[in-house]
Amino acid sequence: MTGVSRRELLERATALVAGAAVLDRLPHALRLQGWLEDAYAATPNVVQQTMNGLVAFVVPGRDRYSRAQGTKSKTPGGIEAGATPVLIRTLDRFLPGPLPLSATAATILNGYATQVDPTSRQGAFASPFANLSFAEKARVFQVVEALPAASAGSIRFLVGNLPDLVGFLAYSEAGVYDAKRRRVRRRPVGWRLTHYAGVADGRKELKGYWQGRKAADPSA
Amino acid sequence: MRDVIVVGAGGGGPVVAKELAARGLDVLLLEAGAAFEHSEREWSHFENEANNPATGVFRFGPGDRTQPPWARDLPQNCFLWQTAGVGGSTLHYFANSPRAMPGAFLDYAGPEPASYDRSHVAPFGYRELIPYYEWVEHTLPVQTAAMGTKEERFLTGAAKLGLPHQTSKDITRAAYRPQENAILQPQGTAGRTSDSKKLAYPAAKGCTFCGHCPQGCIEPVRSPRNLRAKRSTHTSYVPMALTADRWTKGKAITLLPDSFAVRIETDGGNATGVTWRNTRTGQLTTEEVKVIVLAAGPVETPRLWLNSGLPNPNDQVGRGLTDHYLDYLVGRFTTYTGSSKGPTSAARLDFPGFGGLEQAGVSPGLQAQALTSSDSGIAGFYDNGARVGAWGANAVGRLVGERLKRFMNDVDRLIGVALITDDDVLPQNRVTLSTAMAPDAHGPIARLEVRARSPKTLKNREYLASRAVELLSAAGAREVVRVNFPGLLLHLHSTMRMGVSAADSVLDADAEARWVKRLFVADNSALPNGIGGPNPTLTMQALATRTAEKIFVRYFDGDPWVARESPVSSVDDTVTQAVIAAGL
Numbered sequence: 013m014t015g016v017s018r019r020e021l022l023e024r025a026t027a028l029v030a031g032a033a034v035l036d037r038l039p040h041a042l043r044l045q046g047w048l049e050d051a052y053a054a055t056p057n058v059v060q061q062t063m064n065g066l067v068a069f070v071v072p073g074r075d076r077y078s079r080a081q082g083t084k085s086k087t088p089g090g091i092e093a094g095a096t097p098v099l100i101r102t103l104d105r106f107l108p109g110p111l112p113l114s115a116t117a118a119t120i121l122n123g124y125a126t127q128v129d130p131t132s133r134q135g136a137f138a139s140p141f142a143n144l145s146f147a148e149k150a151r152v153f154q155v156v157e158a159l160p161a162a163s164a165g166s167i168r169f170l171v172g173n174l175p176d177l178v179g180f181l182a183y184s185e186a187g188v189y190d191a192k193r194r195r196v197r198r199r200p201v202g203w204r205l206t207h208y209a210g211v212a213d214g215r216k217e218l219k220g221y222w223q224g225r226k227a228a229d230p231s232a
Numbered sequence: 233m234r235d236v237i238v239v240g241a242g243g244g245g246p247v248v249a250k251e252l253a254a255r256g257l258d259v260l261l262l263e264a265g266a267a268f269e270h271s272e273r274e275w276s277h278f279e280n281e282a283n284n285p286a287t288g289v290f291r292f293g294p295g296d297r298t299q300p301p302w303a304r305d306l307p308q309n310c311f312l313w314q315t316a317g318v319g320g321s322t323l324h325y326f327a328n329s330p331r332a333m334p335g336a337f338l339d340y341a342g343p344e345p346a347s348y349d350r351s352h353v354a355p356f357g358y359r360e361l362i363p364y365y366e367w368v369e370h371t372l373p374v375q376t377a378a379m380g381t382k383e384e385r386f387l388t389g390a391a392k393l394g395l396p397h398q399t400s401k402d403i404t405r406a407a408y409r410p411q412e413n414a415i416l417q418p419q420g421t422a423g424r425t426s427d428s429k430k431l432a433y434p435a436a437k438g439c440t441f442c443g444h445c446p447q448g449c450i451e452p453v454r455s456p457r458n459l460r461a462k463r464s465t466h467t468s469y470v471p472m473a474l475t476a477d478r479w480t481k482g483k484a485i486t487l488l489p490d491s492f493a494v495r496i497e498t499d500g501g502n503a504t505g506v507t508w509r510n511t512r513t514g515q516l517t518t519e520e521v522k523v524i525v526l527a528a529g530p531v532e533t534p535r536l537w538l539n540s541g542l543p544n545p546n547d548q549v550g551r552g553l554t555d556h557y558l559d560y561l562v563g564r565f566t567t568y569t570g571s572s573k574g575p576t577s578a579a580r581l582d583f584p585g586f587g588g589l590e591q592a593g594v595s596p597g598l599q600a601q602a603l604t605s606s607d608s609g610i611a612g613f614y615d616n617g618a619r620v621g622a623w624g625a626n627a628v629g630r631l632v633g634e635r636l637k638r639f640m641n642d643v644d645r646l647i648g649v650a651l652i653t654d655d656d657v658l659p660q661n662r663v664t665l666s667t668a669m670a671p672d673a674h675g676p677i678a679r680l681e682v683r684a685r686s687p688k689t690l691k692n693r694e695y696l697a698s699r700a701v702e703l704l705s706a707a708g709a710r711e712v713v714r715v716n717f718p719g720l721l722l723h724l725h726s727t728m729r730m731g732v733s734a735a736d737s738v739l740d741a742d743a744e745a746r747w748v749k750r751l752f753v754a755d756n757s758a759l760p761n762g763i764g765g766p767n768p769t770l771t772m773q774a775l776a777t778r779t780a781e782k783i784f785v786r787y788f789d790g791d792p793w794v795a796r797e798s799p800v801s802s803v804d805d806t807v808t809q810a811v812i813a814a815g816l
Contacts, residue, residue, distance in 0.1 A: 222409075
């Protein structure tokens with residue numbers, strides 16, 4: 013909790029609970045866990061490190077987050093693809109509010125990370141989640157997915173969608189897209205990883221028609 | 233006073249709008265999202281630019297992309313894939329246009345009736361719908377899909393299973409076939425070159441095999457809007473509606489984008505008007521009208537009903553959601569499949585009473601998204617106790633880490649199979665108003681709950697999964713992954729269902745609301761059930777055509793036309809000339 017007083021935090025939390033939130037259940041769930049203040053206090057550094065830890069988990073590479081989780085990869089991963097900043101932007105745009113969704117997500121991942129491994133508070137990163145091994149990160153998702161839907165549906169929804177959102181971003185052009193010029197600045201990592209030919213107006217791929225039939229049989 | 237207001241320019245609304253405009257009625261078509269008047273400049277082949285749920289062109293949100301998307305309350309792990317804007321979800325759809333299973337209709341007398349949801353059948357016969365199918369199939373048009381390598385492998389695998397080749401449009405037995413797709417067949421250089429310089433219209437016509445169906449379709453480049461390969465309503469029905477005074481003796485519709493309907497006005501049991509909010513200015517407008525057609529989709533239509541305080545005496549508004557309980561299996565091959573090229577889905581298997589399987593090939597981002605979305609945990613680590621079978625698949629669950637990278641090593645050595653379940657109507661699966669999340673500028677937001685699956689739905693899904701593994705193995709896959717989607721919500725239906733009984737349905741047999749006259753529904757929410765598993769758009773559009781006819785006869789003293797006239801195709805030269813003359 014850096015730079016924000018407890019009073020300020022409580023005031024902001026009260027404003028949130030009073031109805032400014034766009035996703036009331038998440039703050040409620042955070043409050044039940046005692047994490048609401050942590051979420052407000054999550055610094056951009058912690059959020060970024062947590063998201064780096066998540067991106068490296070889904071698509072590991074040659075970066076230090078991947079090495080920290082014990083993954084040895086010879087090829088680039090999601091972090092080199094530039095997925096992390098787009099992930100944060102996507103989350104925060106998806107549900108804008110006084111509490112950024114990326115901070116909420118980071119707080120949840122870090123909260124459960126400390127349950128999976130209490131020693132994860134200490135490590136190379138300020139994010140406990142980023143300090144976990146690959147198997148421990150998987151355990152975090154296992155714990156969240158086992159939460160009762162009635163009380164933690166919004167947490168399950170948010171966390172449940174994180175891996176596929178990361179997968180989508182890491183393998184798409186998201187990290188290298190120049191919106192102004194409507195083109196990629198360089199060949200996206202995801203395209204290289206998958207030997208994808210790239211976008212095109214068309215492909216020489218037509219093989220004809222099955223059994224030569226170009227129309228359904230109206231009398232059949 | 234205007235004749236008709238249609239709320240929503242997605243898959244169904246433009247069908248009603250075009251049909252009634254062609255009859256000379258004065259029609260206003262409201263669309264909450266963007267107009268997409270300059271789609272060649274506004275859309276993109278790039279996946280994140282198009283499909284990012286928060287920032288993409290094809291998100292469910294306002295046309296002003298500096299604004300956030302519209303929120304939904306989704307209290308379970310799921311992904312709801314809808315697009316706002318003229319064309320709606322037909323902008324990202326795969327254009328698969330099979331007819332429904334006859335067992336989903338009132339007149340079914342075929343084998344195994346108990347294998348269908350006979351408690352919630354359509355309140356009319358399948359045979360009655362056939363002329364409307366034919367009308368829509370000619371209008372879009374729907375054509376037999378051409379093959380690429382992935383279809384060749386898929387269909388060869390299906391033939392090895394001993395299944396017959398279905399050559400009819402009607403589904404009569406378990407069989408395989410190329411899709412009947414709302415995609416124009418390739419002509420000229422289309423499909424025959426990768427050289428973009430040679431792929432502009434008119435050298436290329438129809439599908440160019442670009443592989444970007446989920447990112448919309450702007451191919452062939454420089455083609456008139458009504459000659460784009462994929463027949464979204466943006467390309468087909470909307471241009472026809474906007475030019476109904478030119479290609480026929482009708483009246484061109486008025487289209488208002490950025491117009492979010494917030495209230496249906498009523499008086500004495502009749503619908504009398506619509507109030508909408510301009511999403512750019514915030515201005516509210518109310519207009520009186522003779523007939524209203526709701527086509528905002530199976531999530532927003534019940535929301536609008538409930539936010540308008542319309543009657544709901546049997547508590548069925550929003551209930552009975554069906555979604556085909558989709559799943560996805562992917563085979564990894566040692567040789568080229570061309571999975572990222574060509575129409576996204578151009579081959580299928582139908583299993584009456586169970587649902588179907590269809591080939592699905594997408595670009596790397598969407599492929600990775602699908603492989604990392606599961607209700608069965610992370611493959612190799614945990615399975616959440618999910619009671620789904622592997623049926624011979626090498627893994628069940630999300631792929632992450634090095635395993636994902638290895639599997640995705642060559643996107644063109646994969647074949648995906650989407651599993652489309654014939655699922656049952658259950659009242660606890662529903663759309664209602666959220667009390668957990670704050671209202672937005674258009675009122676309380678929609679909450680979508682998927683709470684239960686019937687034993688038959690679960691059995692159908694497992695049967696289809698087992699057949700999918702067999703299919704992929706027969707096609708030569710060396711490794712198969714079953715994802716077990718937690719809920720990929722893109723075939724949504726039956727939340728305002730029409731039904732035989734007034735006790736458990738919202739609409740009568742003509743798709744008119746039982747408790748509010750002059751109010752009709754013409755989107756997927758009007759469907760009585762999951763139609764047996766086939767992709768719903770064509771059936772919904774056939775039903776919307778029938779509904780337009782019912783409106784014209786009942787409230788405008790007109791005559792029915794589908795059985796008496798011949799439809800004009802949206803690619804007919806008269807339409808092309810009208811589109812060009814109108815500057816669309």
